[in-house]
């Protein structure tokens with residue numbers, strides 16, 4: 292299985308994500324510059340955290356017009372796994388692959404801490420190695436992580452089990468404490484917390500590793516069917 296890590300000007304979690312795949316789950320991974328317009332040969336797309344284009348206009352707004360974006364949409368439409376973490380989640384909402392928007396944290400401050408998340412759906416390709424209802428510890432680091440969507444969208448997300456992670460505490464003002472959602476087909480996941488920063492107990496938590504293991508396992512199961 293081959294993962295692509297997309298690199299935008301201002302991405303700063305790209306290398307950690309690269310090594311999460313290379314050393315964490317020992318799969319094939321390559322950095323892909325935002326100026327490319329093809330993702331041929333890749334099985335999954337990872338959009339890292341950071342401050343693409345300095346967060347100007349809105350976080351993720353300018354990255355949403357980069358040459359690589361149509362190829363990411365193509366992968367999503369083909370049912371391939373697309374995972375956006377933090378700034379990656381912001382980009383996925385900007386390009387319409389995920390519902391809602393990320394706005395400024397309710398206290399107007401940048402939050403940087405490891406927080407408890409609840410696994411709301413363990414039936415996705417990203418979460419099958421977790422248990423439904425399990426609490427996992429994952430770091431957050433964001434200024435615009437306050438997830439917003441209107442009531443109608445929220446009802447749809449709930450009815451279709453697209454809410455995958457919630458914060459156990461209200462850390463940033465997100466609607467229903469939402470920390471991560473999928474698209475309707477559940478092959479695109481966006482989340483504000485950083486699983487790639489929680490790969491071993493030495494750094495405080497190893498709970499992020501199972502996310503990448505889930506993606507790999509589900510891919511291999513499909514290939515070997």
Ligand SMILES: NC(=O)CC[C@H](N)C(=O)O
Pocket residue numbers: 339340341342343346350376377378379432433434435436
């Ligand atoms: N770590 C990150 O990806 C930061 C995300 C974003 N630019 C914010 O501060 O909200």
